[in-house]
Amino acid sequence: MAEKHPLDLHSLTFTGQLSGRCKIPGDKSISHRSVILGSLAEGETRISGFLRSEDCLATLNIMRQLGVNIVEDGDDLVVTGVGLHGLQPPAGHLDCGNAGTAMRLLSGLLAAQRFSSTLVGDESLSGRPMGRVITPLTQMGAQIKSDEHTAPLEFSPSIQMKAIDYHSPIASAQVKSAVLLAGLYADGVTTVTEPNKSRDHTETMLKGFGCNLQVDGLKVSVHGQPHLRGQAIKVPADVSSAAFFMVLGLCHPDADLLLENVNINPTRDGVIKILQAMGGRLSLENPRTEAGEAVADVRIQSSQLRGIDIPEALIPSAIDEFPVLFIAAALANGTTRLTGAEELRHKESDRITVMIKGLQLLGVDCKELPDGAEITGGPLHSGMVDGHGDHRCAMSFLLAGALRPEVDTVVRGCHNIDTSFPEFFTLVEQLGMRHQQPVPVVTIDGPSGVGKGTTSALLAARLGWHLLDSGAIYRSLALKVMNDDLDPANEAQLAEAAKALRLSFQADGQHARILLDGQQVNDQLRSEACGDMASQVAPIAAVRQALLQRQKAFQQPPGLVADGRDMGTVVFKSAPLKVFLTANAEERAKRRHKQLKEKGVDVKIRDLLRDIEARDHRDSTRKVAPLVPAMDAHVIDTSDLSIEEVLAQIMNLVGQHVKV
Numbered sequence: 001m002a003e004k005h006p007l008d009l010h011s012l013t014f015t016g017q018l019s020g021r022c023k024i025p026g027d028k029s030i031s032h033r034s035v036i037l038g039s040l041a042e043g044e045t046r047i048s049g050f051l052r053s054e055d056c057l058a059t060l061n062i063m064r065q066l067g068v069n070i071v072e073d074g075d076d077l078v079v080t081g082v083g084l085h086g087l088q089p090p091a092g093h094l095d096c097g098n099a100g101t102a103m104r105l106l107s108g109l110l111a112a113q114r115f116s117s118t119l120v121g122d123e124s125l126s127g128r129p130m131g132r133v134i135t136p137l138t139q140m141g142a143q144i145k146s147d148e149h150t151a152p153l154e155f156s157p158s159i160q161m162k163a164i165d166y167h168s169p170i171a172s173a174q175v176k177s178a179v180l181l182a183g184l185y186a187d188g189v190t191t192v193t194e195p196n197k198s199r200d201h202t203e204t205m206l207k208g209f210g211c212n213l214q215v216d217g218l219k220v221s222v223h224g225q226p227h228l229r230g231q232a233i234k235v236p237a238d239v240s241s242a243a244f245f246m247v248l249g250l251c252h253p254d255a256d257l258l259l260e261n262v263n264i265n266p267t268r269d270g271v272i273k274i275l276q277a278m279g280g281r282l283s284l285e286n287p288r289t290e291a292g293e294a295v296a297d298v299r300i301q302s303s304q305l306r307g308i309d310i311p312e313a314l315i316p317s318a319i320d321e322f323p324v325l326f327i328a329a330a331l332a333n334g335t336t337r338l339t340g341a342e343e344l345r346h347k348e349s350d351r352i353t354v355m356i357k358g359l360q361l362l363g364v365d366c367k368e369l370p371d372g373a374e375i376t377g378g379p380l381h382s383g384m385v386d387g388h389g390d391h392r393c394a395m396s397f398l399l400a401g402a403l404r405p406e407v408d409t410v411v412r413g414c415h416n417i418d419t420s421f422p423e424f425f426t427l428v429e430q431l432g433m434r435h436q437q438p439v440p441v442v443t444i445d446g447p448s449g450v451g452k453g454t455t456s457a458l459l460a461a462r463l464g465w466h467l468l469d470s471g472a473i474y475r476s477l478a479l480k481v482m483n484d485d486l487d488p489a490n491e492a493q494l495a496e497a498a499k500a501l502r503l504s505f506q507a508d509g510q511h512a513r514i515l516l517d518g519q520q521v522n523d524q525l526r527s528e529a530c531g532d533m534a535s536q537v538a539p540i541a542a543v544r545q546a547l548l549q550r551q552k553a554f555q556q557p558p559g560l561v562a563d564g565r566d567m568g569t570v571v572f573k574s575a576p577l578k579v580f581l582t583a584n585a586e587e588r589a590k591r592r593h594k595q596l597k598e599k600g601v602d603v604k605i606r607d608l609l610r611d612i613e614a615r616d617h618r619d620s621t622r623k624v625a626p627l628v629p630a631m632d633a634h635v636i637d638t639s640d641l642s643i644e645e646v647l648a649q650i651m652n653l654v655g656q657h658v659k660v
């Protein structure tokens with residue numbers, strides 16, 4: 001599968017009321033299974049409501065590569081089954097993309113075929129543990145080659161699968177399903193017992209296809225060599241996708257939402273129980289059974305959620321919903337505690353680390369536990385969080401941003417949302433949310449004399465991006481104050497002047513021509529007097545506020561390099577890359593001395609050093625926007641580096657964080 005762009009910045013904002021009915025797309029787990037079992041059946045299987053997400057399409061394509069005819073008929077899929085022994089050797093590798101379910105379920109199937117095959121996946125999937133299926137399948141006689149129990153997985157032709165009685169150390173529907181699928185090819189009865197009940201869609205569907213299968217509590221037994229008969233399958237709405245809208249509705253101040261036809265299978269309804277225990281007004285209307293699966297319409301009304309200790313028994317039935325439950329916890333009153341959920345570290349990302357890091361960045365009081373997390377609800381801060389290419393983490397952070405319109409939340413790493421929920425952005429827009437893809441910003445902050453200005457100008461030129469020299473904006477105001485003889489102590493007058501400032505920047509090679517009231521003022525802005533005045537007017541809160549929107553307006557495609565002192569901490573809090581340059585005061589005094597000497601100005605280094613130290617103290621201790629690195633800034637000490645060396649380090653960071 002082609003590598004997708006990992007930056008992929010998105011944000012959602014929402015201020016309106018939330019009401020109406022919402023059609024959530026089909027269940028991912030049931031969709032995977034419907035094409036696999038339909039392929040192994042005799043006759044035709046018609047699937048309605050199949051989830052056309054990248055994960056399920058990967059499974060569908062693999063079944064086609066194995067010789068199965070699958071066609072679209074309107075919204076339905078029609079699978080012409082080839083029978084248990086009718087699959088054909090594939091021409092090339094079989095690509096599962098990001099889908100753990102595809103890889104683990106198909107391992108059970110391919111381990112039992114009389115031809116060889118290889119399953120591959122994307123970077124995330126290639127790091128996920130496959131030993132959990134390799135172990136039982138090997139006991140059944142499969143020969144699987146892999147490097148450290150991770151993908152690619154190479155299957156040798158099978159001679160004959162042996163029925164086994166397998167006690168799985170983890171509650172995993174993927175493991176259980178892999179063994180049951182391989183068990184279809186064994187002579188005799190294959191049994192899987194799990195420590196806790198995981199989702200049971202494979203069992204339900206196998207029975208529907210006419211397989212002889214018994215469930216006895218945590219034990220499932222399948223009789224090998226069945227004749228599966230093609231079925232009509234109606235895929236209900238995915239409760240895992242519905243979970244995002246449950247949390248959205250509950251945490252929204254004015255919501256009454258109906259999610260239609262949601263799968264509420266008792267092995268999947270943990271999220272509903274947990275949210276109800278947190279005080280969520282969430283009710284099930286019109287409960288019914290369709291194609292062996294329990295479904296209902298789920299009504300969600302605004303609620304004040306409270307923190308709880310999540311019962312460990314509910315973990316398997318809510319395993320994919322913890323990213324969004326973490327958001328619910330961050331918006332609830334009090335503390336939520338989750339333990340016994342180490343499995344979350346083995347999903348598309350380490351979901352404990354990714355979610356807790358992101359929440360911490362948004363200012364939430366929370367911490368990781370080895371097997372869970374502790375989260376105390378409270379206000380959110382602005383920031384850019386990383387979904388790390390995990391669809392569920394990315395969607396969860398986006399909704400947190402939508403629920404807190406007063407802060408600016410940008411989420412990167414959203415490129416895998418289509419693996420489970422391609423309609424996500426369309427649906428949230430239908431509900432009235434504003435979806436934006438913000439222009440990337442690199443902020444370069446630091447005190448004077450660290451090489452900020454030159455570095456930023458060179459970086460903007462190299463990237464072909466816009467440049468904001470925010471210092472020049474403050475200096476221009478200072479110049480205006482001096483030219484028009486304004487009173488630097490009259491804050492209201494200064495704020496008015498800041499708002500009315502007639503300032504423009506014109507590109508001129510690597511630099512910009514700065515025009516104030518139509519006159520080029522670059523040289524005047526660099527004078528010591530102007531610098532001193534700038535440092536007097538810049539700390540005034542009303543001035544900073546008046547200039548804020550003006551600076552934000554520089555964020556234009558294809559990107560912006562913003563040079564200043566509070567670019568990463570105040571103006572562009574959600575920038576994907578924040579750099580803070582430092583250098584020791586002696587070095588900065590030396591650099592300034594050299595600059596002034598070149599201009600024919602004779603000053604003593606000692607005096608410059610004293611001024612620099614005084615200014616550093618003033619800047620870093622002032623109440624409004626003090627000069628400090630943002631929490632997520634990359635600090636580079638430029639004392640012993642040339643401009644080229646600094647630029648090389650920043651370009652490297654751009655490569656990692658912005659233009660990957």
Ligand SMILES: O=C(O)C1=C[C@@H](OP(=O)(O)O)[C@@H](O)[C@H](O)C1
Nearest residue numbers: 029101171172173174175319320
């Ligand atoms: O069987 C399935 O369809 C799934 C089982 C779960 O994984 P585990 O079996 O690893 O718990 C779940 O996380 C995954 O999204 C889908």
Ligand SMILES: C=C(OP(=O)(O)O)C(=O)O
Nearest residue numbers: 098099100101102320347
């Ligand atoms: C874990 C998930 O899927 P998979 O294991 O199929 O990649 C998921 O969708 O949350």
